[in-house]
Structure formats: structure tokens, C-alpha cells
Amino acid sequence: MAKERGVDIELKLSRGSRIYRPQEILAGMVVINNWASKYISHQGIRVIVDGRVNLQIPFHIPLNVSEDGDPDGFYETYHGSNINIQYLITTDVVRGYLHNTLSATLEFIIESVKGHLFNTPVSPESVSFYITQDTQKHQLLPALRSGGFRVTGNICTQCSLAEPVTGEIVVETSALPIYSIDIMLLRVESIIIGEKFALQTTEIQTTQVADGDVCHSMALPIYIILPRLLTCPGLSNGFFSIEFQLQIVISFESDLSKLYGEPKLKTTKQWVASQTLPLRLIRVERNQDG
Structure with a gap:
């Protein structure tokens, strides 16, 4: 059905089943709906019957490795x-x-x-971490610097691409209420161009672990699903390399945090504390699911 502002046109056949046989008459109507109740001019109405055959041609192309078998x-x-x-x-x-x-x-x-590929399931490797005012190299709010805070936990730093990144995080103490706890998945891409070396870290996705203040000493689960096309096993071939990182970001509630909103990659804002950990992604053999 073709449409224009206030006007559309559609075809209706005489049989609701739309089934006809050779030598029969294909009958129906051309319906012009004038929803805008305006004058419609035309230079003729054509009805064309077109028959089409769609062909599917199979092909098989082997994905061979290089000539040296690499x-x-x-x-x-x-x-x-x-x-x-x-x-x-x-x-x-x-x-x-x-x-x-x-x-x-x-x-x-x-x-x-x-x-x-790894033929057997690979056990995720987790590391413990802690974030305090003493682990931050940038300037913090006076209340955080004097009153302090301590956030601990553990998180996977090696896992299969088909499995989520898991762990837990605990807010032990904090002089200010928590505004948000987020975990950023980062990609680190480096390219060698002649004698120059270009490296850039960008954000792939952010997973929020907590929104607002949380109970102290309570373990909060971490569960991050890896995007399929935006991640791959770590790669380095001498001309470029691809690596991944996890950045744990703790935002504290203050007038400034409400004014500036969510933290950005590798932020050094006074109301934000963070820690970055390497993430090794591997591919595990699985059954073909088509």
C-alpha cells in the first residue's frame, strides 16, 4: 500500500484467499483512500500483473588458512x-x-x-581489589579526603567470551553517601605507523552495579555480559594490538555530582574514585549451533 499525505492507495482482490488458476479472471479493485478529503488529480490508473521467480544458488567456499599453514x-x-x-x-x-x-x-x-581454542572449560581467574582515598592520585572532595572510604571486592580478570564477567563489590565505609557504582568495559587499541605509536582507550559499555546509596558491608553482585562483535581474544601481531580493561567507578553523592551527572571514562572528578584492572578474554571451543 502506497501512501502520501492524507491519501493512500491499495489493491483488493475479489477472492480473500488470493488463489487463482490459469485461464481464470484476476479481478479486484483499486481503492484510493482520501483521508484528507482533498481534490485528487491523476493522469491515468494502470494495473500491471508481474510474475517473478526467485532463485537460490548454493555455494561452498572453504576458509583455508595461509599457504604456510599458519x-x-x-x-x-x-x-x-x-x-x-x-x-x-x-x-x-x-x-x-x-x-x-x-x-x-x-x-x-x-x-x-x-x-x-581451549578444549576444556576455563576456570575464571578473579582478583581482589580495594579502593580508598589513598589509592587515588587525583584531588578528592575534602569530606572524602578527611573522612575516608573503603570499597573492596573481587572480579574476573580472565574469562571466556561466551561467559559473563562476574564478581562482587562491598562498600565497607564511606564518609559520603554513594551516588552510583559502575563498571566500564574498555578497549585499548594500539597501532604502529612507521616509527610512531598510537594508543587509545575507549569505552565499550557501562554496567551499573548500584544506583544510590547502598548498605555497608553487603556484597553486591557483578554480572557483565560481553558484547559479541565489540570484543575478541586479546591480539597483538606487531602492527596493532587489542586489549581490554575493566574500570570500577565509585561516584559519591554531592552537589557537584548532581550538577555534572554520570562519570566519563578515566574521570578525575573530585567526587569519583576508580580503579582499572586488565581483562584477558579467551575463546573456548563450543558446539556449532548454526
């Missing part, structure tokens, strides 16, 4: 900030000089080859 010829699919690893399949239907070539492109996903 499986590193394929890097995992990754969509980053300055580094993108994509695999595309393109088809062209050449129709001759007087017709345009028909083309279609589709992205497909590459994961680690079997030789580089």
Missing part, C-alpha cells in the same frame, strides 16, 4: 574504535552492457580456529 591468517571479527576486522562475502550478477550489474554484500563472523 592459522593466524584469520583474525577474529572485531568492531572497534580505530581497528575493525571484518569479513565480507560479495556476489555480482553480470547482466550485459545494457543492464546494471546486480550486487549484494553480507558480513560473516570469524571465530578462533580449533587449534587456538
